Amino acid sequence: MPDSTPVDRAALFDRRFMLVTGKGGVGKSTVTAILGLLSARAGARTLICELDAHERIAPMLGHPPVGGEVTEIEENLSVVDIRPSMAMEEYALMKLRFRALYRLVFENPLVESLVRFVPGVNDLLMLGKAFNHERETDDAGRPVWDRVIIDAPATGHGITFFRLPKIIRDAVPAGNMHREAADMWALLTDPRRTAVHLVSLPEELPVQETRELHARLADDLGIPLGALVINMLPERPFEGPLAEAFDGVDEPGDPRLRRLWTAARIRAGRAANAEQHARALREMGLPTIELPQRPARALDRAAIDALAERFATQVSDPGTSDDPARQGGR
């Protein structure tokens, strides 16, 4: 399967701010978890942000759910599930400084109505909090995180999510909100700091959506893309001469052999179909990582580790620990 040239480590790991997106159900959280593991293992202090997501990442890695607080689950790897209400309070307190003023404003019924009525507030707040983690510094002024990875919403919804800072920057003429949105947009479109990784499946709809997403993010919005992960690629039962021999027999006479043939043919058919879709994905020209379909259906820590291993073998120079983002030392 991954007989192609390895993906340059820099294409994956030279940016501080990474967002992982794709159609619903393609394995965004799995890929986010893998990226987090590999980043942390390379020595980068890594924060994974889920956005009001019922917490999938920590349990997937075999840890208890972390809730709305930043929690270190493993060496160099922390996870947080950003909740809109907490993000709102945090942001407002930062700007208004006084809790009494915050309460005066936000407990005012007119304001409550206004907040409920203005769309996108929640997404903007969650994105804003993730941005704040990116620029968070410790007392000595050093960045707290070497890398922030966001498990972004599914596309469809996702494209609005990515456009939101631009929409608000353009709609709000001046002031704090304008500045915040403009800062977010600047980060989101900065190819030195940000990369959006796309996750897709070798199936028709995900391929179609990934190609559209690629065009809209890169061409329409100018958001820098990182790598493409083709997830759950089924493996063929046979390769080379064995595949030829297998294909050469139409209907074996022995009934046992017929059943064996049926099972292998279903498997081969699925793999061939997937391979066609995978080809369309590879043609997009992004650095591409391919992950196999898991034979077991449970996605536990062992399965994630195996996938992470598979992922790492497709990245050039995976053994090195001199993480570029760390060296950059922003």
Add this chain to the structure above:
Amino acid sequence: MNLPFDAELRRARLLVTAGSGGVGKTTTAAAMAVRAASFGRRAAVLTIDPARRLADALGLGELTGELRRVEPSRFADAGLDAAGELWAMMLDVKTTGDQMVRRFAPDAEAARAILDNRYYQYFSTSLAGAQEYVAIEQVRALIDEGGFDLVVLDTPPAAHAIDFLDAPDRLVSGLGSRPVQMLRAKEDGGLASRLARSGRGLVLKGLNKLTGGPFIEELTRFLTVFGSILDALKVSGEAVKARLRADDTRFFLVTSPTRSNVDEAMAFRRQLAERDFPLGGVILNRTHAPLAPVPDGPGTRAELDAALVEAGLDGLPSAERARLLDGLYESLARHNRLADADMQAAELLERATGHRPWRIPLFAHPIRDLADLDRVARHVQPVEA
């Protein structure tokens, strides 16, 4: 021939397919509509994000925001009865945002004022569920006013489907709520000046600090214009709420047998129940039919090796034939493992929902025409114990 699932297709006026992304919801929805049309019903399928291949299969080239009829000759080509009608369209959210304004504004001038407002684009991207609302309102209008016997509605992936389906409830309760009434009240000089007076001016100051002053003032101006369509929306909202819960409305959860999709389907089912949406059943898509096992051992291996030779593989070295057999055994074992897992998923779903799931087998080749879609609908079978 009368198949078990056909009863659902003959009875319902509105079928809603829901589930995670990538489980085959849209295909299932289209298959239901094709089969219902072949019974003589006037059916429409409305999807959120259709695959190009689905549009091709329907012979429509591309699905747009406009309702289009599938050529009756396509039914004949597929060997199906063309007794009824099949229509299809994509629920395009951007179009419906504009449509909503045009449809519910008191007059053309008011509609223009909203559409031209600089905040409209911002609002139209996520107008507190109003676009979703209009999409569902269109569904109601097709059934109650458009003369359709059956509308099959495909929803966005699970996480957003509840937002989507909640839109009428949210809208109705939102419009009647004190907050919106307050925002709209014209007395005391309107929202901006009332805000300016709250908390001795500190509230507006605080908000301005958060956002930048002109934003709040321009926003309130927009809300005043926009308010003109809210009353019309509220009236039709009640009808839409009722349509989603009518006796002849059925929700079908579609899921693939993977654990995460099954989990999501079960969570989704709880959310549907909380909202009193009528669940018709669960459809487990892409299942594997178990194959009788082939015993393994030196004796059988020798027999099978001889059978391979007989099948014409005598040119293959015997060591290679042994490797071929290894691969065949592995494929069968893998297939039956998947079939077992499918069955476990079915049992899990039955325990959680109280409905014996329906299953659709995994098809080796992709959907190309109406015959393929009809075949999917014909293969919706109860899961055998």
